[in-house]
Amino acid sequence: MSRLNKETEEQRDWSVSDLGKYLFFRRYTTTGSTKTEVVNFTMHEQEVAEFEVKIIVRDADCAVYGAYDIRGMFYRAQSGDVTQIDDLYHDMSYESNTSLAVDIAADGTNQTVDISVTGLASTVLYWTIEGEVMLG
Numbered sequence: 001m002s003r004l005n006k007e008t009e010e011q012r013d014w015s016v017s018d019l020g021k022y023l024f025f026r027r028y029t030t031t032g033s034t035k036t037e038v039v040n041f042t043m044h045e046q047e048v049a050e051f052e053v054k055i056i057v058r059d060a061d062c063a064v065y066g067a068y069d070i071r072g073m074f075y076r077a078q079s080g081d082v083t084q085i086d087d088l089y090h091d092m093s094y095e096s097n098t099s100l101a102v103d104i105a106a107d108g109t110n111q112t113v114d115i116s117v118t119g120l121a122s123t124v125l126y127w128t129i130e131g132e133v134m135l136g
Helices: none
Strands: 014-020 023-031 035-042 048-056 066-076 083-097 101-107 110-118 125-135
Touching: 023 035, 023 110, 035 101, 035 125, 048 101, 048 110, 066 101, 066 125, 110 125
Parallel strands: none
Antiparallel strands: 014 023, 023 125, 035 110, 048 066, 048 125, 066 083, 101 110
8 A cells, every 4th residue: 555645647646655665756747826836745654754746847938947955854653743853954955936836745644745846827837746755
């Protein structure tokens, strides 16, 4: 059973798990400026996870583009909620428009870590998301 959610045919390319490490690759298209969750990872009680996510975005003629490399740590205690440890670490961030956004956040209601992207109004954008989750 996969712990990765949001795996519709439109956006699911592959995910692999082996000995506490999960790798995933997604392609996603946005058409507006609404924040959109593209990956949800379920956290079990008594787990710590490090996320390393690389994201590339572009429009059809590459007038709009961006590249992001983000890392973050999360944990879930016994009978507790998913919690982010400290701030996200941005290894790299290039973008042609500062309204573009990417985020990794804890969802204490659903007990997931959510990866989301925000595009531009009235603009079709193509996102490629590659990530690694290491569990401890």
